[in-house]
Amino acid sequence: MVKILLMAFPLALLCCSGPMTGGQKTMLNDNYATALSFFEAGSFDSTLVYLDKCLELDRDFAQANYLLGKIYLQKDGIYNRRLSALSLKEAVKADRGNPEYHYSLGLTLEKQTFYLNALDEYREAARFDSTDPRPFVGISRLYERMGLRYDDDKYFQRSLEASARAAILSDDPAQFYRQAAALYQMGKYDSSSKVLSLAIAKAESAIISASCWLLLGAVQVLERRFDSAHFCFERGREQMSELSRDEMDDMSYLMTAEQYKAYLNEGPIAQGRTARFFWGQIDPDPTTQINERRLEHYARFVHAQATFSLPEKKIDGWKTKRGELYIRYGAPSEQEFSLGVGPSDPPRWTWTYDRFGAQPTIFYFEDTFLNGDFNFPFPNSNWTADDFARDPSRLAYELGSAIPQDFAFSPGSGPLEFDYMPRQFKGHGGKTDLEIFVAIANNQLRFTRDGEYATAAVSWRQVLRYPSWQVADSATAIRTYSIRASQAENPDYSMSSRMKLTGLPDSLLFSISIRDTLSDHVGISTNGIRLRNFYSGQVEVSDIVLARRIDQPPGELSFRREQLSILSSLDNRYFVGEPIWLYFEIYNLELGPDGKTSYSIKQVISEKRTRNLLGAFKDAVTGKDLHEVTTTYEGGSVNTYENRVLRVDVSEFREGVYTLAIEIEDLLTGRIATTSEEIVIYR
Incomplete structure (x- = not known):
């Protein structure tokens, strides 16, 4: 560019100040031509020698002053920038209508941090040549700097206007990015996204493309479009250097000083494990495939870099x-x-x-x-x-x-409350099945009414993770509920459903997220859980599922758990007049010589003794006996696995808290397995 601009002034048109002889003019032209050739070859010291000769002949020789200013500007340094400004001012003084001189002086003044003076020179350059994008780039850059310093939208608006003009003239993706950055700082995120999309389509440079993708990701985070943000950040990070990615992933600002020091003292493998666990711990919604907290970190990093x-x-x-x-x-x-x-x-x-x-x-x-x-x-x-x-x-x-870091995550437009109950069963291939039973009170959901009926739907996600934070299993579903419209806002009625996960026996982390599709209210819960090992070789019994009703497949004596319709009772509270339904499974029964199993089931419902001293004293004074009922069943089959549905009548029970226990005895081996649940009976 420098060569083209310099050659735009033919030597034949050189103007000298004051009367000069023909020989002096020839000498001036020769000296300048020699200086120009040394400049283009990068030999600045030799260039300066011949420029000095030019200026000895004509102190106001604009082209020599301009070239001298360019050399000092490229040599850089405080003193050289001062010399550059002095020379370029002489060039402007000699030829005030030359846009190139004004632009170069603007660059020098900007480097000297005389920003307002530089702005004036860029404006002059643009005034004399409105087709050159470079002065508009300089104007945009300075107004952006003022906007960032004072956080003032009027400067960002001026930066936007100048960069838009530069983009029209040059079609340079960098100027589209600068427009988007100004719009971002003004909070005009939708417009910023549109301009960034244009810049990405035009960008050939990996640096510009990465910058556009990263800023677009930050915009998506601000608009809570986390899936889109994840895609944008991944595309941007693909084009970054490894060092830049490491800086973006740096956790020093998210940990305490002691935690970060311990992390740095770990080996590479341990650091990777620590990083996965750390990010997992602060993930506000582990049921999604993305980590919203990490995306927020990236967005903050991008904002800090841009601002x-x-x-x-x-x-x-x-x-x-x-x-x-x-x-x-x-x-x-x-x-x-x-x-x-x-x-x-x-x-x-x-x-x-x-x-x-x-x-x-x-x-x-x-x-x-x-x-x-x-x-x-x-x-x-x-x-x-x-x-x-x-x-x-x-x-x-x-x-x-x-408080090393802080992030307020709002997954939806409001909270959704629900109850859930995990129940464990023997799975396949050494794994354990985890059935999650969920109940959502009707007043937590938004229903659409159609005559006598009302319908609601929820989006349900759940995930099970190992201690390494690797996913053991995950499941998603849309569940739709239809009820009578009169019950739609009744908190005493609940929607009941269940969904299964599987994992190897271990201490795992379970997370569940339920979103009401109409109100966008969301509930999220995360808890640790220990998956049992049902492959011990001993007789085993699963967790008990307590329900208000269990429907078996009609006409079938044997059935699978998945075939049952279970209206679960998560609070384990039962009215004295309603039956209690139970479901459980028995594993690892011994086969006898006849190829069959033989076992007994003892079901015991016993009233719990009053815990406080006053209640115990009253029971003793009134002679109140604790209520206990035992029922025994026997069974056997050709399978080492059995599942059972039992119906318990508690109509003769009084109010109180009871323990419902199941004892399984393998009659062939004498081995016993037990499980129990606490229930409440009220009138």
Whole structure:
């Protein structure tokens, strides 16, 4: 580009100030031609020799001053930038209508941090040549800088307008990205997404493409489109260097200092295990295939890079103090900018977080050296006891030790309450079946009414994970319920359903998420669970399923668990007049010489003794006896596995808390297995 622009001024048209002889003009042209050839060859020192000769002949020779300014600008450094500005000003003075001189002077002034002066030169360059995109790029860049410094939308709007003009002239994806960044900072996320899509379609550079995908991912997170955000971040990260990905994955801002130090002392394999477990622990919805907290971390990282970076000083935004706090805790509840009035009162940002205690937590960031890097203020001799008490560096350390990171996750438009009961059975191939029984009160769901009936539907996800955080099993379903419209808002009626998972016997983590498809209310629960091993070789009995009704397949003597219709009772409370239904399974029975099993089932319902002393005293005074009923069944078959449905009549029982126990005895081996549940009977 430099070569083309320089050759745009033919030597025959060179103008000299003052009367010059023909020989002087020839010498001037020859010296400039030689300087230009050395410049294009990259020999700056030789170029300077011949430019000096040109300026000895004509101090106002614009082209020589321009080329001299370009050389000093490329040599860089504070002194060279000053020399560059002086030379370029001479070039502008000699030829005020030359857009290239104004643009180059703008670049130099921008490097000198004289931003308003640089802005004036870019405007002049654009005024003299409205077809050159470069001045508009410079204008956009400076207004973006002002917008980020003052968090002022009017500057972002001006940056947007200039970058839009540059994009029209150049079709450069980088200018589309700059438009999208301005829209993002103004909170116009939908428009930002559209422009980013255009930039991605045009981008050939991996750096620009990655930047676009990452910013698009951050926008998707803000709009709570986590699946789309996951896709965008993955596409962006594919085009990043390994070092950049590692920086994005860095967990130093999410752990306490002690936790992170311990993590760094681990080997690579242990670090990978620790990282998986850490991210799993803070995943707000483990039932999804994505980790919303990790996506939020990526979005905060991208925001910090886009908002707090100082490229000219090679300062990454995520490494600044503002970047650290933003990545840890997200956007502050309030933020305020103060320009300051002198060296003792530099420009300052004040961030307030109001969710970490009864009193707001306030952080100050000062641009102490007036270079755009807002840091925690440095203690000095003028600090009072109150200043030390409010020292943001100390507050950040204390908060980071107590609350390393914070994320408020809202999976839906409101909460959904439900009850669930896990029940374990013998599976196949050494695994254990985990049946999850769920009950949702009618008043928790939104129904659509059609005459006498009402319908509701829920989206149900559940997942079982091993200690390594690897998925053992997962399941999803849409369940639809139809009831009488008069019962739609009755909290005493519930929707009942169940779904199965399987896993190897171990200590696992179970997570469940249920979303009402109409109201978008969501309930999420995560708990540890120990899967039993039913492959012991001993007689075993499954967990008991207590229900208000169990329907078996009609006309079939043998059936599978999946064929049963079970209206479960998760609170184990029964009205004295209603029967209690039980389902359980028996495993590992011994086959006798005749190829058959022989076993007995003892069912015991015993009233629990009153726990408090006053109740026990009353029972003793009134002579109240504890109620207990025992029922025994015998059975046998050609299978080592049996399943049973029992119906228990409690109409003669009084109110109270009871233990319902099942004892299985293998009559061939004498081996016994037991299980029990607590029930409540009321009138």
